[in-house]
Amino acid sequence: SPEVKNGTTKRMNLFQAINDALATALAEDENVLIFGEDVAFGGVFRCTMKLAEDFGAERVFNTPLTEQGIMGFGIGLAAEGMRPVAEIQFADYVYPAFDQLVNEAAKYRYREGKTGRSAGGLTVRMPCGGVGHGALYHSQSPESLFTHIPGLRVIMPRSPLQAKGLLLSAIRSNDPCVFMEPKILYRAAVEQVPTSPYTLPLSKAEILKEGENVTIISYGQPLYTCQAALQKAEQDLGISVELIDLRTVYPWDRETVFASVRKTGRCMVVHESMINAGVGAEVSAAIQADAETFLRLEAPVTRVAGWSIHMPLMFEKFIIPDVARIYDGIKNYAGLS
């Protein structure tokens, strides 16, 4: 809206933008509650700083250390019309809550049918992704495990501006949302963020850069790597690359992606999590299954993603798609034209 566009902005990093969105949600709806492990003092990543002080210990509180409990508790709140925002301290620790997410949150509306009840008020936030030294249990990006679950919306922002708008949409959404925050960006990514509330649409991709010869589809942290790689590639190889941020990885924006690939004829999907059955598998299969898009393909759809292994401490830089691997991917396409 123009009043957000022309309104004041503030320099924020990603955790500050998340904090700002949470404060906004708490202020505008008394049904919003925030809880999880260690959120009361501000959270281990500072995302909930000062919220307990400003909005009260009844609305922003610590839970016992139990992920399945946090999720079940959140679902119960949502089913009674509240707007719980639950935090899982690291995405790596969401698995104890998997049953509650898959069998309960995602299926609530479906099984209730005509009663109209749902767990739609629920938003689950979790820091995800590599951080340089997180090893096996502080690095995971389990988004594709959630994208296989009908009923959930799975969102990953790339920047502070995106994070605030998408998180507010997630909290207001009447579908349960899994909101994944690339923790490497908590402090690294800084930009001007409007101070007033605004939302960004869910299930809507964004074209970050228009191009003619290759489409790169990604989300979250790798978008920065993609940007660096494509700048270099365009300069070296004289081709033009279109870069798309999915933003919501499920249900994802098929039309924007298909339209772009129909234009460029070449497509690469980039993500940090492992390649096997990752988001890239679904996106590339859907691209080739869409008759109109398939006919425009001039090369196989490729995926640049994490290897099909766990995240070992000392080898992270060889796993996460880096500028060189993405650059090389683009170069292979250039050779074809």
Added chain:
Amino acid sequence: MKTSIIPRSSLRRVSRSLPRVTPRFPVSSIGVRFASSVSQRPGSEYVSFPGALKSAFTSDLKFALPSDHPTLPTYRIVDQDGNIVDQSFNQDLSDEEVIQLYKTMMTVSIMDVIMFDAQRQGRLSFYMVSAGEEALSVGSASILDKQDVVFCQYREQGVFAQRGFTLNDFMNQLFANKLDNGCGRNMPVHYGSKELNIVSGFYQSVCETTHLIGHQHTVSSPLATQIPQAAGAAYGLKMQRINDPTLPPRVVAVYFGEGAASEGDFHAALNIAATRSCPVVFICRNNGYAISTPTLEQYRGDGIASRGIGYGIDTIRVDGNDIWAVREVTKKAREMALQDGGKPILIEAMSYRVSHHSTSDDSFAYRARVEVEDWKRRDNPLSRLRKYMEMKGFWNEAKEKEARESIRRDVLKAFSQAEREKKPPIRSMFEDIYEELTPELKAQMKELRDHLEKYPDEYDLGQYEGGKSSLDL
């Protein structure tokens, strides 16, 4: 020569000042120090470690043994022969109201027999009876306020019946017809009540429409998942009353078996309910078996009740075959749950699962028929209440026979009505995944429609309301 295709500056921008991977404990330098600040006084008799306040020092090396603690007693008011054993008891209902409770128990019991047989005849896919647990479910539900919220496991037909679920409601769900609240999506016995109609409203106004109407959440098969949900729901009710003090005080009641209490969700729920002071009444149906597993293989402690104390939860064990005891205990529990701004209460109701676990189970494969027959004959919630009523002089054999016949007729009538109804429209299989149909789901709906058009003889579409046309976009 090593060349760099990576503009170092752009990488630095992203990776500068990486967040430290913080341990899962708050770092002490954070500054804010919360209320539980404790310190050790010199010469104190008590340990003041933060984790266990007021723990006395001892120089006696002695382990606490479960066997040192007497088994928690089981509260009862009326014995197996219908005699009143708690002389302080006063019947708080009119004789007519007692008869009504009895008839509700009888309805559940008669419906169970008929539906079990119907499943055996292949007329519905599955069924679970609740024989032996009618007093427990009907009795506790009769105490709950209309506005209280209930979560069930699956063996609580009596709770639904007592709270206004009609025979038609039961049958529509069991036959998964177009009138089923669950739109034909759930297995039989997964009931949910439509006491309220939440308009899928937007944002802040959602709970304005839901506040005042109690309801029963739809049963789901995964065991124990409803227990932490009940804790959360109870916290929600508490917060809604903080936000709007004109609302009536409400509790959540949640039912589960002793087998489900072995799930992690039970542990999570009791702990979180205690730490967040949630007005929730946990009602455990301890009927001795989880499918084939006897309680000896389920736990080694003193049932489920002994655990409540460990979580700091006020707890009681009650004779689940004694409807009066169940009612008194639930009444008190509800009252206590609303005290001090809200707190959880645990009730362990003892009973015996007289029936098979479900229609897919033959329980004589793992327990003696004589044991079951013995329970049926010796102690049964229906006969206990019947004896009580007969002793009081407001029930007799003739009334029993008449009630039995009339209920049987009503059940069969609802049965055949529900069986004749059409199935829900095929479209409803795609709906309610999300609040709105997504483009992907619309495309799949169209794909299915085109397929049915192409192969009309492969599917029996006539039984579904609207046939394939319900799939039109």
